[in-house]
Amino acid sequence: MQIKRFDKNPILTPADVTPYHAGFEVIGVFNAGxxxxxxxxxxxxxxxxxxxxxxxxxxxxxxFNVTENKVEKIEYDLDDAKYIFDDPRTIxxxxxxxxxxxxxxxxxxxxxxxxxxxxxxxxxxPFLYPYDQYTTYxxxxxxxxxxxxxxxxxxxSVSELGIGVSAIKTANFEDYVHLGNIxxxxxxxxxxxxxxxxxxxxxxxxxxxxxxxxxxxxxxSSPDLISWGNHKYLFGTREGSWxxxxxxxxxxxxxxxxxxxxxYHGANENSRYCMGAALLDKNDPSIILARLNxxxxxxxxxxxxxxxxxxxxxxxxxxxxxxxLIVYYGASDTTxxxxxxxxxxxxxxxEEEL
Amino acid sequence: MQIKRFDKNPILTPADVTPYHAGFEVIGVFNAGxxxxxxxxxxxxxxxxxxxxxxxxxxxxxxFNVTENKVEKIEYDLDDAKYIFDDPRTIxxxxxxxxxxxxxxxxxxxxxxxxxxxxxxxxxxPFLYPYDQYTTYxxxxxxxxxxxxxxxxxxxSVSELGIGVSAIKTANFEDYVHLGNIxxxxxxxxxxxxxxxxxxxxxxxxxxxxxxxxxxxxxxSSPDLISWGNHKYLFGTREGSWxxxxxxxxxxxxxxxxxxxxxYHGANENSRYCMGAALLDKNDPSIILARLNxxxxxxxxxxxxxxxxxxxxxxxxxxxxxxxLIVYYGASDTTxxxxxxxxxxxxxxxEEEL
Numbered sequence: 163m164q165i166k167r168f169d170k171n172p173i174l175t176p177a178d179v180t181p182y183h184a185g186f187e188v189i190g191v192f193n194a195g196x197x198x199x200x201x202x203x204x205x206x207x208x209x210x211x212x213x214x215x216x217x218x219x220x221x222x223x224x225x226f227n228v229t230e231n232k233v234e235k236i237e238y239d240l241d242d243a244k245y246i247f248d249d250p251r252t253i254x255x256x257x258x259x260x261x262x263x264x265x266x267x268x269x270x271x272x273x274x275x276x277x278x279x280x281x282x283x284x285x286x287x288p289f290l291y292p293y294d295q296y297t298t299y300x301x302x303x304x305x306x307x308x309x310x311x312x313x314x315x316x317x318x319s320v321s322e323l324g325i326g327v328s329a330i331k332t333a334n335f336e337d338y339v340h341l342g343n344i345x346x347x348x349x350x351x352x353x354x355x356x357x358x359x360x361x362x363x364x365x366x367x368x369x370x371x372x373x374x375x376x377x378x379x380x381x382x383s384s385p386d387l388i389s390w391g392n393h394k395y396l397f398g399t400r401e402g403s404w405x406x407x408x409x410x411x412x413x414x415x416x417x418x419x420x421x422x423x424x425x426y427h428g429a430n431e432n433s434r435y436c437m438g439a440a441l442l443d444k445n446d447p448s449i450i451l452a453r454l455n456x457x458x459x460x461x462x463x464x465x466x467x468x469x470x471x472x473x474x475x476x477x478x479x480x481x482x483x484x485x486x487l488i489v490y491y492g493a494s495d496t497t498x499x500x501x502x503x504x505x506x507x508x509x510x511x512x513e514e515e516l
Numbered sequence: 517m518q519i520k521r522f523d524k525n526p527i528l529t530p531a532d533v534t535p536y537h538a539g540f541e542v543i544g545v546f547n548a549g550x551x552x553x554x555x556x557x558x559x560x561x562x563x564x565x566x567x568x569x570x571x572x573x574x575x576x577x578x579x580f581n582v583t584e585n586k587v588e589k590i591e592y593d594l595d596d597a598k599y600i601f602d603d604p605r606t607i608x609x610x611x612x613x614x615x616x617x618x619x620x621x622x623x624x625x626x627x628x629x630x631x632x633x634x635x636x637x638x639x640x641x642p643f644l645y646p647y648d649q650y651t652t653y654x655x656x657x658x659x660x661x662x663x664x665x666x667x668x669x670x671x672x673s674v675s676e677l678g679i680g681v682s683a684i685k686t687a688n689f690e691d692y693v694h695l696g697n698i699x700x701x702x703x704x705x706x707x708x709x710x711x712x713x714x715x716x717x718x719x720x721x722x723x724x725x726x727x728x729x730x731x732x733x734x735x736x737s738s739p740d741l742i743s744w745g746n747h748k749y750l751f752g753t754r755e756g757s758w759x760x761x762x763x764x765x766x767x768x769x770x771x772x773x774x775x776x777x778x779x780y781h782g783a784n785e786n787s788r789y790c791m792g793a794a795l796l797d798k799n800d801p802s803i804i805l806a807r808l809n810x811x812x813x814x815x816x817x818x819x820x821x822x823x824x825x826x827x828x829x830x831x832x833x834x835x836x837x838x839x840x841l842i843v844y845y846g847a848s849d850t851t852x853x854x855x856x857x858x859x860x861x862x863x864x865x866x867e868e869e870l
Contacts, residue, residue, distance in 0.1 A: 258614065260612065261726075261727060261728060262727050262728045295749065296749075299728075320728065321728075321729075322728065322729065323728075323729050323732070323749045324723065324725045324728050324729030324749075325725065325727055325728050325729070326747060341745075342745055342746040342747070343745070343746065343747040343748065344745050344747075345700070345747070346699070346700070346703065346721065346723045346734060346736065346747040347723050347725045347728070347729050347747075348702070348723065348724075348725035348726055348727060348728070348729070349700065367700065369678065369700045369701050369702065370702075370725065370726045370727060371678045371679065371701045371702035371724065371726060372615075372702055372724045372725060372726040373615060373616050373679055373702060373724060374615060374616045374653075374674065374675075374676065374677075374678050374679050374701070374702070375675075375676065375677050375678030375679070375701050375702070378677070380700060382700065383743070384743050384745075385739060385740065385743055386739065386743075388745040388746065389737070389738050389739055389740075389743035389744050389745035389746070390743050390744065390745060391695075391696055391697070391698050391738075391742040391743035391744060392696040392697065392742065392743070393680060393696070393697040393698075393699070393700040393701075394697065395649065395650075395677045395678075
């Protein structure tokens, strides 16, 4: 697979983003949803900020206090045996549940704009910021699907109540209407198809179960983008492969002459995240026509291998320009990068598996 | 709270049910959904069957093979250190995920019919039996809501893909149409309200998360009973109480003059299951008007305390007769029992908390 990474990669780094919170630092600008709006390409950046720690042996977890309408810091002592601090992203309970107690950073969505697809300017203010009891731990990994004149943005809402998915609808990336919590916890990686199929909207989703079942991609459909049903298992992790531990939707599905092209992420037991491709039937997206065995994008460059959480390429959106698929992706949970893939080449490889 | 348990309790035991599978035994007939149909009261029984084990030190997990359309047995050696056998209901992986590998019994739904609310005759054949890749581990805990002339039956679909909730619609408890998988995994205890509120259907649900969030009751709404959205956290477990570990909907909500009466189950850290009560606003079920601190039904009788999984009362349906609420409930995951509660007494207690 020929991959033309941008020469300028990474195209956005934490240094390019002014912290929104006083006393905080930006540790990641990554996993952006993508929209083509008027003559601009918009990145719906996930910006992660954390308190600048002043005290040795302490870590501070930021949470949004809905009542007070401000961010607070929860202090943890790194010696506290009740918790596990070995994942830089989370503070986990040191018990058999191993559940997340808090996140070490607060994420929200900020827009960056470009007229040449490569040079982006970041807005000063957030586009989507914690606002209710479902977003107190942050808003993560926006995905954007244009449907007619509207754009539907889905995002992960994280709070002590769980990790679910909410959505808004906008026509101008200024005002928007809330579509509510569209998927109950625990779920992530909702990717809405850009048009109805047989008069229903479709979406990929990735439920996480506590008792039974893996981290696999499911399909759902909806009459109105708000309510979702007909949940179907679509495809799953593959033992011993680059996608052995978890998979989830990446870019909103792309309509091609062969069917719906799904570019998704997968990770192995070392949490090395790559991007893979599959093809779904045009008229019935529950039918998997083909799926590549090998990734189409892997963490190979230094910025993809080193960072806050290394060895990660995580695409959440793309722009289609003729045969060029410009994929924007988060690298190492730290920066944004871009690359150009050839749709026809991906389809050719998928066709060989048909 | 005055509780008039049936003199005949338990009203159905495994001895009353002929196994459907050759070489199997019925170990539980419990957690029945309830419907008033014509002049009869129907119990939509969960019947759990397991292979009659012939070999010492082995346990057999039954699963439904969709392709072959028959039940198969997976053999486990009780000495196999890869698994944990300490819960009689499940075989779990002996690793940090602690996930379920298989269930020790296969459940499906069978109807029992009565003309006097107490003496039930069990149908010979299943009403709902595993039929697809989502039900290979069984169909559990049906709930039934009458909406106009139709009855909507929701049930837990268990398979290696996860624990989700599916539904059917029937007018006669013979033929039915599938409504699909209405809630993605992991979810249970879907209770559909008997009528629309502000032109939308409502349901309680109980998601289970792997990373964040407890086992709490949520609310969702739907335009068509198939697709569900507007997921909202409703109320949760309470530390140090009878409902400290998990709660979930019990009976379909009952419309009263004060609002929607929700009778739900809760369990503490010893997995002792009781039934509690809460009251939701008539016009906006996301508003909790009151919630009792103490259970309205606890495992006190021998059949409620001893059985396949003891110390459990688990109501899934009721019949309303004037002020009498006839609650049918599973006892110790083994038998069916019944009791009569007074709606006005429950409401009076809830009113004291308003």
